[in-house]
Amino acid sequence: MRDHDLPARERRTRGKRRFDDDEQLFLKRGRAAEPALADPDAEPDPDTGERWSSWDDAVHGPQPHPEWLVTELAAKDTELGMLKTGKEADVHLVRRAVPGTDRSCLLAAKRYRDPQHRLFHRDAGYLEGRRVRRSRENRAMAGRTAFGRQMIAGQWAAAEFAALARLWEVGARHGTITVPYPVQLRGTELMLEFLGDQEEGLAAPRLAQLRPEAGELRELWGQLVDALVVLARA
Structure with missing residues (x-):
């Protein structure tokens, strides 16, 4: 049977599917979905830099x-400044503390940038073999639309968090922890254990910045071997 012999309603369903064919029918026919309301606790207070944990x-x-x-829900997060900038993400220093108590800790918050201000130079290799269930999202990522780049950032952050969690678990099981503790993942933000001076908020130096003595070199070599063993076990 030729296509023009079919009823008009059936003809409309043949051929290439539309980009949004994965959406639920009631979302297409009903009124447009209202945008999610902004969470007033998600943005820091402009005066104090604090927000709820x-x-x-x-x-x-x-x-x-x-x-x-x-982990107390009464805790507040205070922005203390930026630790490091990168092509895809920036790392900020955050103090999480319970007001009126001595409970506090420093965290490194790695935040992937919005789609207009980042470039995923390695995303082709990263996305190879990785697909999501909905074809609409796969097409968006393949086409590098704004929504697709946001999806890529979310997958990138989730994969990084999962890898750190796995390395932490393996290291803890064998008594050799070689990565910062992955505290939490929320959207495209990872919060990690801060490695550095807890009082001054100074991050530990990178290996390339060190000029170690002979004794320190042996210790650093041992740490490197331990890290490779954990990586192999993971």
Whole structure:
């Protein structure tokens, strides 16, 4: 049977599917979905730099959680400044503390930039073999639309968080922890254990910045071997 012999309603369903054919029918025929309201607690207070802890609605790191980690819902996060900038993400220093108590910890918050301000130079190799269930999202990522780049950032952050969690678990099991504790994942933001001076908020130097003595070189070599062993076991 030729296409023009079919009823008009059936003809419309043949051929190439539309980009939004994965959407539920009631979303297409009904009124447009209202945008999600902004969470007033998600943005820091402009005067104090504080916001409520995002621990409650985030994906958490491996259990048992370290004793130093503040998990109380009454805690507040305070922005202390930027630690490092990169092509795809920036790392910020955050203090999470419970007001009126001595419970506090420093965290490194790695935040992937919005689609207009980042370039995923390696995303082709990263996305190879990785697909999501909905074809609309796969097409968006393949076409590098704004929505697709946001999806890529979310997958990138989730994969990084999962890898750190796995390395932490393997290291803890064998008594050799070689990565910062992955505290939580929320959207495209990873919060990690801060490695550095807890009082001054100074990050530990990178290996390339060190000029170690002979004794320190042996210790650093041992740490490198331990890290490779954990990586092999993972």
